[in-house]
Amino acid sequence: MGQPLWLGLLNVSVMPTFIGTSLLFYVAQRFDWWFGYTILLFVPFWVLGFFVWNFGAGLLIDRLLSNRPSAAVGPPCPHCTKPLASKYAQQCLHCGADWHNSRTA
Ligand SMILES: [Zn+2]
Known part of the structure; x- marks a missing residue:
């Protein structure tokens, strides 16, 4: 996918688990539920x-860190x-309009 291993692990393993556990x-x-019930969630x-x-966050961060054109x-x-x-x-x-080679832009 053209991304480092740590980033893939962060995106598909670490962060979903962190967010899911936090919600739990x-x-x-x-x-005030017994944790044994909430673990089902x-x-x-x-x-x-x-x-x-x-x-959500992934696309936003990707957009902020890259200078690729996008929507x-x-x-x-x-x-x-x-x-x-x-x-x-x-x-x-x-x-x-095209200002390639313009020295002022
Ligand atoms: Zn224009």
């Missing part, structure tokens, strides 16, 4: 933690004000 302890305390909480981490946005185009693909973009994908 929260529910056990909040509703570990699997659905783990799955919830997996999705929250990988499709999320860069600064507005100086010509048409629509969002550029990234903060490093030198051409607008909407109006085609």
Whole structure:
């Protein structure tokens, strides 16, 4: 998948388990349930933690740490004000304005 092993383990093992266990302890305390009952919720909480981490926080962190263009946005185009693909973009994908080789940009 082109990512280091530690990152894969973090994403599919460590963080879902951490989030699932945290929810488990929260529910056990909040509703004052015996832990033996709440442990039954570990699997659905783990799955919830997996999705929250990988499709919420994971995508957000990935977006913040990378400079790849994505559906999320860069600064507005100086010509048409629509969002550029990234903060490093030198051409607008909407109006085609191009400031490659510009020394001031
Ligand atoms: Zn533009």
